Amino acid sequence: DQQVKQNSPSLSVQEGRISILNCDYTNSMFDYFLWYKKYPAEGPTFLISISSIKDKNEDGRFTVFLNKSAKHLSLHIVPSQPGDSAVYFCAARLTGNQFYFGTGTSLTVIP
Amino acid sequence: DTEVTQTPKHLVMGMTNKKSLKCEQHMGHRAMYWYKQKAKKPPELMFVYSYEKLSINESVPSRFSPECPNSSLLNLHLHALQPEDSALYLCASSPLGLAGTDTQYFGPGTRLTVL
Numbered sequence: 001d002q003q004v005k006q007n008s009p010s011l012s013v014q015e016g017r018i019s020i021l022n023c024d025y026t027n028s029m030f031d032y033f034l035w036y037k038k039y040p041a042e043g044p045t046f047l048i049s050i051s052s053i054k055d056k057n058e059d060g061r062f063t064v065f066l067n068k069s070a071k072h073l074s075l076h077i078v079p080s081q082p083g084d085s086a087v088y089f090c091a092a093r094l095t096g097n098q099f100y101f102g103t104g105t106s107l108t109v110i111p
Numbered sequence: 112d113t114e115v116t117q118t119p120k121h122l123v124m125g126m127t128n129k130k131s132l133k134c135e136q137h138m139g140h141r142a143m144y145w146y147k148q149k150a151k152k153p154p155e156l157m158f159v160y161s162y163e164k165l166s167i168n169e170s171v172p173s174r175f176s177p178e179c180p181n182s183s184l185l186n187l188h189l190h191a192l193q194p195e196d197s198a199l200y201l202c203a204s205s206p207l208g209l210a211g212t213d214t215q216y217f218g219p220g221t222r223l224t225v226l
Contacts, residue, residue, distance in 0.1 A: 042220070096166065
């Protein structure tokens, strides 16, 4: 059973606009959440993370929001750039360093 | 050095072959991981090593045998694999830092094809 879900397989956004990628999870025991970016034939690259005790974390153009009551997190990219086009995975961690990944969202930023 | 390296990049093997995948990191990380990723699916955790000891085995078949000879090196030994084992095998490492702050860094993966 998929404990971390990304319900949008793909997303297209105009350059300069905001990209919002969403992720839902079912296990309330997850204590740490991460976003990764992945290009074809490469391993995932870490982008940004958030602890379960926080509701927002910002790093440059990337902001992650966590809504624990809704078991939902989102990644905002603003402004979006063509180089941001990739597959984005959210991941969640259980204690003991068990990480579970979402199914991914393919982002295309249109110049 | 913030890199996780994996060799080989590509591997083709028959069902009777024995082969090994290798992963290396020099970031001083004390946790290392093997993941399997099929096309259009998320990475699935296979094994976790913490301080060179196997801490998590996600019910992986015994034809996959992990080994952690030292804190920088992680191997995955393969024997009698099936065609459905064909996938991208990803290695990752993490510092095992303060609770809630551990971040994994991934290698580029080994693309495995079992004939």
